[in-house]
Amino acid sequence: MNPEIIVGQRKAMAERGLDALISMSPENVTYTTGIVVPSQSLMRWRHAIAVVTAGGEITMVVIDMEETTVRAHSGIKGLRVYREFTEDPMDKLCESLKNLKLEQAKIGIEMEYIPGKDLATLRQKLPGAVLVAADVIFQELRQVKSREELDLLRGLSKITDKAICDTLKHARAGMTEMDLAGLLVGGIFAAGAEQFKLMIIASGERSRFPNVGPTQRAIQTGDIIRMEIFGVKSGYHAGVCRTAVVGSPTPEQEKIWGNLIQCKYLVMDLIKPGAGCKDIYLKFLKKFSELGFEPISFVGHGIGLFLHEEPYLGRYGDKTLQEGMVLAIEPLVFIPERMGLQNKDMIAVTKNGCELLSDYTPTDRLIRVG
Amino acid sequence: MNPEIIVGQRKAMAERGLDALISMSPENVTYTTGIVVPSQSLMRWRHAIAVVTAGGEITMVVIDMEETTVRAHSGIKGLRVYREFTEDPMDKLCESLKNLKLEQAKIGIEMEYIPGKDLATLRQKLPGAVLVAADVIFQELRQVKSREELDLLRGLSKITDKAICDTLKHARAGMTEMDLAGLLVGGIFAAGAEQFKLMIIASGERSRFPNVGPTQRAIQTGDIIRMEIFGVKSGYHAGVCRTAVVGSPTPEQEKIWGNLIQCKYLVMDLIKPGAGCKDIYLKFLKKFSELGFEPISFVGHGIGLFLHEEPYLGRYGDKTLQEGMVLAIEPLVFIPERMGLQNKDMIAVTKNGCELLSDYTPTDRLIRVG
Numbered sequence: 001m002n003p004e005i006i007v008g009q010r011k012a013m014a015e016r017g018l019d020a021l022i023s024m025s026p027e028n029v030t031y032t033t034g035i036v037v038p039s040q041s042l043m044r045w046r047h048a049i050a051v052v053t054a055g056g057e058i059t060m061v062v063i064d065m066e067e068t069t070v071r072a073h074s075g076i077k078g079l080r081v082y083r084e085f086t087e088d089p090m091d092k093l094c095e096s097l098k099n100l101k102l103e104q105a106k107i108g109i110e111m112e113y114i115p116g117k118d119l120a121t122l123r124q125k126l127p128g129a130v131l132v133a134a135d136v137i138f139q140e141l142r143q144v145k146s147r148e149e150l151d152l153l154r155g156l157s158k159i160t161d162k163a164i165c166d167t168l169k170h171a172r173a174g175m176t177e178m179d180l181a182g183l184l185v186g187g188i189f190a191a192g193a194e195q196f197k198l199m200i201i202a203s204g205e206r207s208r209f210p211n212v213g214p215t216q217r218a219i220q221t222g223d224i225i226r227m228e229i230f231g232v233k234s235g236y237h238a239g240v241c242r243t244a245v246v247g248s249p250t251p252e253q254e255k256i257w258g259n260l261i262q263c264k265y266l267v268m269d270l271i272k273p274g275a276g277c278k279d280i281y282l283k284f285l286k287k288f289s290e291l292g293f294e295p296i297s298f299v300g301h302g303i304g305l306f307l308h309e310e311p312y313l314g315r316y317g318d319k320t321l322q323e324g325m326v327l328a329i330e331p332l333v334f335i336p337e338r339m340g341l342q343n344k345d346m347i348a349v350t351k352n353g354c355e356l357l358s359d360y361t362p363t364d365r366l367i368r369v370g
Numbered sequence: 371m372n373p374e375i376i377v378g379q380r381k382a383m384a385e386r387g388l389d390a391l392i393s394m395s396p397e398n399v400t401y402t403t404g405i406v407v408p409s410q411s412l413m414r415w416r417h418a419i420a421v422v423t424a425g426g427e428i429t430m431v432v433i434d435m436e437e438t439t440v441r442a443h444s445g446i447k448g449l450r451v452y453r454e455f456t457e458d459p460m461d462k463l464c465e466s467l468k469n470l471k472l473e474q475a476k477i478g479i480e481m482e483y484i485p486g487k488d489l490a491t492l493r494q495k496l497p498g499a500v501l502v503a504a505d506v507i508f509q510e511l512r513q514v515k516s517r518e519e520l521d522l523l524r525g526l527s528k529i530t531d532k533a534i535c536d537t538l539k540h541a542r543a544g545m546t547e548m549d550l551a552g553l554l555v556g557g558i559f560a561a562g563a564e565q566f567k568l569m570i571i572a573s574g575e576r577s578r579f580p581n582v583g584p585t586q587r588a589i590q591t592g593d594i595i596r597m598e599i600f601g602v603k604s605g606y607h608a609g610v611c612r613t614a615v616v617g618s619p620t621p622e623q624e625k626i627w628g629n630l631i632q633c634k635y636l637v638m639d640l641i642k643p644g645a646g647c648k649d650i651y652l653k654f655l656k657k658f659s660e661l662g663f664e665p666i667s668f669v670g671h672g673i674g675l676f677l678h679e680e681p682y683l684g685r686y687g688d689k690t691l692q693e694g695m696v697l698a699i700e701p702l703v704f705i706p707e708r709m710g711l712q713n714k715d716m717i718a719v720t721k722n723g724c725e726l727l728s729d730y731t732p733t734d735r736l737i738r739v740g
Contacts, residue, residue, distance in 0.1 A: 038568075038580075038581035038582055038583070039568070039580075039581045042567060042568055042677060043676075043677070043678055044482070044483070045482065065580050065581070065666070066580065066581065068578070068579060068580070068704075068706070069579050069580065069581065069582060072579070083667075084667065085667060085668075085682070085684065085685070085686040086686060111485065111486045111487040111490075112414070112415065112485050112486075112487050113414070113485055114485065114486045115481065115482050115483055115484065115485065115486070116481045116482075116484045116485070116486055116488075116489035117481040117482050117503065117505075118486075119486035119489075120481075133487065135487075178559055178560060178562060179560055181559040181560070182555075182556040182557065182559040182560035183556065185552075185555040185556060185559055186552040186553065186555060186556030187552065189548055189551040189552040189555055189584070190548060190549055190551070190552035192548060192586070194583050194584065194585075195569075195583065197412060198408075198409070198412055199565075208438070209438060209439050209442070210408075210409075210435050210436065210438070210439065211408035211409045211435070211436065211439065212408060212439060213408070213564050213565065214559070214564065215564075216562070296435070297453075297454065297455060298455075306413075307412060307413070308413055312455070314455065315455075316455040316456060334438075336438070
């Protein structure tokens with residue numbers, strides 16, 4: 001548990017007149033407690049819940065099966081354990097709240113996460129409490145990373161970038177996307193990631209589909225290979241995407257890639273504390289429009305305990321950048337029926353500009369493999 | 371899309387007087403439509419929703435970014451697309467329901483999945499509709515697998531079992547759990563899995579923790595290695611766990627393993643259509659109690675589109691086995707402060723008994739490695 005994060009939550013509660021803040025989603029429970037409860041994100045009825053009071057008291061509700069793990073890895077003393085199948089975690093949460101004298105309190109809760117059934121139970125058992133949406137509090141707090149979070153994301157970005165780079169070095173015509181997947185995931189784990197999300201290996205005509213995993217499709221000479229993965233460690237994510245061509249690029253592919261990389265440097269030049277997210281997107285759009293293809297509605301997004309977070313560098317972005325934010329920026333183009341090219345980097349906002357966290361793979365020219 | 375599955379949903383609706391059934395969770399959307407919407411399970415606001423009417427009409431709500439993928443892989447014509455950031459998928463769902471003349475209808479919905487915020491939106495926009503919990507309908511329907519589902523799970527069980535077996539063959543003192551993770555995941559992907567969940571690599575004293583992933587801990591002679599993984603393909607899961615000892619087992623370890631394997635065969639002998647789930651658990655318990663350790667509350671569980679499903683072979687299991695069910699059975703022991711041993715197999719209920727789907731690794735004796 002990071003005391004700095006609890007201080008932030010207490011400040012947010014004071015500003016909004018809240019008596020307590022409940023984390024229920026895997027990302028916010030990890031944010032609050034510093035630990036990843038292993039099966040929470042796997043079985044959604046296996047709730048893990050953290051309560052922080054306005055006074056700074058912290059309690060947690062966990063399933064019996066994870067009790068030993070949570071006790072071994074967290075310093076939280078107020079632990080309430082429910083038995084799977086026979087006890088409802090909402091009952092334990094209500095007991096916790098009553099024990100903290102919060103039956104009549106104003107409590108922030110994640111309305112975008114709590115299932116309808118559980119919310120109904122809470123409302124029935126705590127009729128005097130006022131439950132208000134607190135999703136935005138967590139979103140705002142999580143935007144600016146602590147030094148520890150930054151260090152973790154920096155290391156993870158390099159691991160992720162290197163795993164993709166090393167995999168592409170082995171790509172040859174005749175290998176399948178699945179073969180590449182084996183190399184990529186093997187590499188990312190051996191380098192120290194604990195998990196990954198959203199592995200995209202899309203070759204040839206499949207490269208035009210936004211979020212597709214690997215298949216048994218065999219790589220052919222002339223193919224584009226779009227390869228993206230989010231390395232995960234201690235609940236944090238680093239998303240990197242690289243694009244390669246098997247053999248030599250066509251003039252059109254070189255032209256597209258040249259524009260995407262110009263967009264990357266343009267966006268990096270604009271990223272600094274005080275910059276407006278929408279303004280960066282619009283300047284990107286001007287450069288990107290030289291290609292004449294349809295853009296997506298953002299060129300970057302915050303990243304950390306969730307793979308997409310605020311702030312979005314996008315058409316609807318209303319945030320201003322601050323030192324300590326971490327962004328994934330991803331100029332890309334999907335040409336219907338033909339191909340997709342994408343480059344995604346991890347970037348930290350520094351005092352005067354930005355730092356490229358995923359700095360392993362040279363991307364100024366379209367990567368050639370095979 | 372499997373017409374057999376739509377027939378099952380229509381039958382369930384007729385029995386309960388429902389006019390429509392809404393799937394919202396990744397597992398039930400895949401069950402209904404036959405496709406995995408890639409980013410649905412990654413970003414929970416990127417809802418994908420399927421509606422099946424009592425008359426058998428099928429419509430779907432998907433995010434703009436996945437439109438091309440869904441159109442390319444599903445035969446569903448009634449597709450409503452929402453724009454991320456500016457449109458609420460609940461609005462599109464309401465439009466769909468109104469278009470189907472369901473404003474005053476009785477509609478089954480996943481109350482254990484839909485977030486409180488979205489449920490509130492639906493209730494506000496469709497005040498005349500009666501929304502009832504339909505979670506149990508999907509649970510019941512999904513218990514008995516079709517021939518296609520069985521074939522998929524059989525192949526995936528073998529892939530998963532073999533990936534673990536091959537990884538353990540390479541285990542040596544001095545390697546880290548992460549090194550083994552790289553081999554395991556690389557192997558499972560290269561063999562054709564598209565994803566995995568809940569990789570447990572727990573060695574030495576860490577073997578006693580139920581659901582922990584790999585770390586940089588180096589394997590030592592004398593260690594127990596508990597290795598579990600769920601291979602995933604087309605949204606389906608196969609969970610397999612094996613336990614090995616680095617070097618030679620102690621007499622205590624051999625005794626424990628002997629009991630766990632006797633439990634495995636005992637449970638397999640009992641599995642057949644008509645058998646009661648609780649009865650199987652109690653008979654397992656009698657055998658397991660010879661060891662004198664604390665048992666967990668189930669020895670097996672259904673598996674398919676979710677990694678734990680009904681029926682549970684457990685203390686609170688109230689189901690009767692039927693042909694076509696697929697179970698993961700897992701005799702295990704966690705000895706506090708010392709070690710954990712576990713063996714998990716995939717089993718299909720056949721006409722007269724059962725079929726071991728994960729039949730690659732010999733487990734009658736504790737696996738020796740190093």
